[in-house]
Amino acid sequence: KKTNIHLEAEIIERIKAENEAKKALNKEKELNEMKSRFVSMASHEFRTPLSTILSSASLIARYTNTEDQEKRDKHIKRIKTNVSELTSILNEFLSLEKIDAGKMHVEIKELALNEYLKEMVSDLETITKDGQTIKSQLPDSEVMIKSDPQLLKQIITNLMSNAIKYSDIGSEIQMNVSHNGEKIYLAIKDQGMGIPEGDQKHLFDKFFRAHNSHHIQGTGLGLNIVKKYLELLDGDITFESVEGKGSTFTIILNK
Numbered sequence: 005k006k007t008n009i010h011l012e013a014e015i016i017e018r019i020k021a022e023n024e025a026k027k028a029l030n031k032e033k034e035l036n037e038m039k040s041r042f043v044s045m046a047s048h049e050f051r052t053p054l055s056t057i058l059s060s061a062s063l064i065a066r067y068t069n070t071e072d073q074e075k076r077d078k079h080i081k082r083i084k085t086n087v088s089e090l091t092s093i094l095n096e097f098l099s100l101e102k103i104d105a106g107k108m109h110v111e112i113k114e115l116a117l118n119e120y121l122k123e124m125v126s127d128l129e130t131i132t133k134d135g136q137t138i139k140s141q142l143p144d145s146e147v148m149i150k151s152d153p154q155l156l157k158q159i160i161t162n163l164m165s166n167a168i169k170y171s172d173i174g175s176e177i178q179m180n181v182s183h184n185g186e187k188i189y190l191a192i193k194d195q196g197m198g199i200p201e202g203d204q205k206h207l208f209d210k211f212f213r214a215h216n217s218h219h220i221q222g223t224g225l226g227l228n229i230v231k232k233y234l235e236l237l238d239g240d241i242t243f244e245s246v247e248g249k250g251s252t253f254t255i256i257l258n259k
């Protein structure tokens with residue numbers, strides 16, 4: 005009888021070990037898949053900004069007269085925009101790897117939300133398109149929240165840059181903040197292209213891009229990162245969108 009029990013325990017242990025090995029293998033397979041998808045995505049996404057940088061740089065070298073200053077400035081701006089686009093693609097990938105490896109460090113601090121958001125909005129105004137405006141509606145008095153300022157900044161910046169990127173010149177982007185005893189609701193509303201209904205359920209999937217957005221540069225990683233960061237902060241996100249009309253993304257945070 006005793007040997008039977010031993011045998012049973014041994015079998016259970018072996019099955020457990022096999023399952024663990026399978027899990028590790030799956031994880032490695034998933035990581036490899038992600039790496040190869042990144043390589044193919046990167047080789048595609050990097051081509052346009054890199055050739056823009058190259059052509060702008062050669063043009064700058066040709067504009068040697070003082071009256072060419074305006075043209076030079078235009079190309080310097082294009083170089084800056086494209087370098088920052090490439091940097092953000094790399095940063096997105098690094099963030100995802102870090103989150104998926106469970107290595108993301110969360111550091112909760114007390115934040116004065118209005119002050120924090122005002123500074124962020126003025127930074128974001130520098131990346132709006134021609135005539136685009138950001139209108140923010142913040143609480144009348146300062147609200148204190150406990151959150152990780154770096155992660156929260158990335159969440160809001162990702163959502164705001166999408167609102168800017170997927171909307172036309174001259175449109176308005178709104179940031180509305182409301183709160184109750186426990187929670188903060190931060191809504192980012194745009195008048196942009198919206199998300200086709202059939203695509204909405206996949207929106208937070210890694211690498212997913214809606215069908216109407218393929219002509220615009222993007223990786224499909226931003227919203228996946230936003231969702232994972234919010235999980236780390238014990239927050240949540242919802243959205244509403246009508247194709248051709250606009251989208252509203254609302255993040256919900258604990259105070």
Ligand code: ADP
Nearest residue numbers: 166167170198213214217222223224225226227
């Ligand atoms: P990226 O913008 O780099 O493609 P995201 O993960 O941030 O990646 O977004 C995934 C997809 O969701 C985008 O490709 C786009 O199709 C859609 N999307 C996100 N935000 C908006 C928005 N504000 N308006 C319209 N479509 C959006």
